[in-house]
Amino acid sequence: MWSLLEELNVKRGSSVIDPFCGTGTTLLACRDKSYNSIGFDILPLSVLVSNTKLQTGYDMRQLKEKIRELTSSKFDKKKRRWPELKFFNVEKAYSRYAYSDILFYRDKIMEEEDEKTRNFLFLGLLSIVVGCGNIKKDGGVLKIMKRKHIPPVKVLLKNRLKRMYGDLENKKTIPGAEAEAMLGDARGLPVDDNSFHACITSPPYLNWVDYTKVYAIELSLLLDSGSELRRLRKETMRSHVGSRRRKKKLPESTKLSEIMDSLWENPDPKKKPEVVVDYFTDLGESLKTIHNSLVDGGGAALVISNTCMSSLTIDSDLITAELSENIGFSVERILVSNVRWCDVGGIKKERPVRESIVVLKR
Ligand SMILES: C[S@@+](CC[C@H](N)C(=O)[O-])C[C@H]1O[C@@H](n2cnc3c(N)ncnc32)[C@H](O)[C@@H]1O
Structure with missing residues (x-):
């Protein structure tokens, strides 16, 4: 570039x-x-x-606290459903737990009032959703591919958000x-x-x-x-x-x-x-x-x-x-x-x- x-x-x-x-x-x-x-x-x-x-100007202490809050929240029992995609069976792509955990975190993140924080947390979730399922992006199509030992959504999300937080800390001043x-x-x-x-x-x-x-x-x-x-x-x-x-x-x-x-x-x-x-x-x-x-x-x-x-x-x-x-x-x-x-x-x-x-x- x-x-x-x-x-x-x-x-x-x-x-x-x-x-x-x-x-x-x-x-x-x-x-x-x-x-x-x-x-x-x-x-x-x-x-x-x-x-x-592109977001800048985070309150880093507040962001750290929000990450902690989100990744330590207790799951509820609410039944949530993914929108139907017709060409791909989402239910088959995830374990029962991963399916409901992702939707749980999505709802939790959407409750966040501060837009910058909400976007940051949501980007973290978006970037792990494929990795926590039996999904493979193969050329132009999504395929179901059984994978062994997929860590829980909570762990993947926590690690990803930590890494993103680290990236922000290491970013030099933005022009x-x-x-x-x-x-x-x-x-x-x-x-x-x-x-x-x-x-x-x-x-x-x-x-x-x-x-x-x-x-x-x-x-x-x-x-x-x-x-x-x-x-x-x-x-x-x-x-x-x-x-x-x-x-x-x-x-x-x-x-x-x-x-x-x-x-x-x-x-x-x-x-x-x-x-x-x-x-x-x-x-x-x-x-x-x-x-x-x-x-x-x-x-x-x-x-x-x-x-x-x-x-x-x-x-x-x-x-x-x-x-x-x-x-x-x-x-x-x-x-x-x-x-x-x-x-x-x-x-x-x-x-x-x-x-x-x-x-x-x-
Ligand atoms: C090859 S990708 C661009 C990749 C980009 N350079 C990057 O770094 O991520 C092409 C993009 O065009 C978008 N796109 C498709 N049709 C479009 C349209 N009619 N107008 C604007 N964007 C469109 C797609 O959503 C996709 O994000």
Whole structure:
């Protein structure tokens, strides 16, 4: 992140936007270097996690006491139920005790009146919920995986909160820059034109991963119902089959047209070509939002992964570069940040696939 800020030649006091802020990496890195920043994400979970990681000015003695109070509270006998997820059986994923302990702690934390403390404690709980169940995040899906010797929720929570408290104690003084995450859709953000000096972001990859499924356990502790989760799924960028189909024009790109011709002719049975069309339509709209939000001469760095299909590789980095040029960006560089090997048709490591950083200038 810090190298990217240098790459984009961002001057002190400038402001940076991240339209897909996830858990706030860009925002934290910017603040560490005294740049103001603002992030957006479609998921309330990402916004909460980012803002909690950005919180400062704790009363450390009070926080320590609250951690002690929470982790020594006596369990009650109240019956609590997890919102129904439909695609994943939460009851099967936890022991009877873990299931009710997590919900007990969630309710206890929500009773906390001080927002900063409540967020801190809730982030602690969120970060252990997968670890205290028989759950495995496998690529884009949640799986039930029997695990032996899972410590009690109480122990895991206590240790995690202690560690987070230690992190806060060791954090050096935070520079005075402003940073905040907000709910928003990158395809149309409520920001003024020409108001940011740089954009550093990582849009969802075209990998058929649905964030509302991967983070369903954590999201369902935050949302009141499974139907709220299903509504959010439809709003996410269309990199998977669960999002809402919207009739929009595919942005013009020679590379993309060639790929689409080939995919319609020879479709991948598991990865529908419609998703590819929708993905690049959404990416095109997000690029326009980014372009409008930047000042003339402002820079953008987009972390993008290419996609392995059975018959071909979709070079999303090159397509992004072409789409960006078509809307008025100039492409400064494409940095290769990683190479993954993908398995195709039973052949292990059949093909290398790039993860790149597309560096643009308005
Ligand atoms: C690759 S992740 C970003 C990771 C981030 N760089 C980090 O450090 O955590 C992509 C993010 O885009 C969000 N997202 C999906 N659709 C979106 C949309 N339409 N508008 C804004 N954010 C969206 C997802 O919730 C996810 O957090």
